[in-house]
Amino acid sequence: MRSHGDLHPKNALLRSDGSLALLDWDTAGGYLAEREAVGVALDWATRVDGSFDLERFDAAVEGYREGGGKVPAEPWVFGGWARGYLDFLxxxxxxEGERTQARLGMLATTLHDLVKRLA
Structure with missing residues (x-):
């Protein structure tokens, strides 16, 4: 699947009509849809301290599923998000490196529970 590759809130602007304009297309390319969906859910659910707003995570995954996407409850779907932040370090x-380490640390400590949320 061809995709933006970095659908983080910092790369989106809300237009006056309520739609989003996506910026910074430098990482666009081929991505597995499941990994892209989980990455978006994590990025939009990540707080400044690196913790996750689980309601926002669930809402993003549910929105993807309502659109016909499937997200398996398996750890590998988190791999694209983790790889992106490891590359960024x-x-x-x-x-920003400290914030990135906090995000990755939170994923490591909550991965089991996040996978269960996908079931």
């Missing part, structure tokens, strides 16, 4: 400044 090498380019991040100190402050």
């Amino acid at each position: 090498g380019r991040a400044g100190e402050e």
Whole structure:
């Protein structure tokens, strides 16, 4: 599937008609839809401290499923999000690097529970 690849809130602008304009297409390419959906759910559910707003995570996954997508309850669907942030660590400044480490740490400690939420 061809996709944006980084549908993080920082790359979206809300238009006056309520639609989103997507910015920063430098990572566009072929992605597995399931990984893209989970990545979007995690990005839009991640708080500044790295924790996850589970209601927002569930809402994003449910929206994808309502559109006909399928998300298996398996750990591999989180791999694209984790890989993206691991790649980013090498380019991040100190402050953003710390936030990125917090995000990855939160995923590591909650992965089992997040997979169960997908079931």
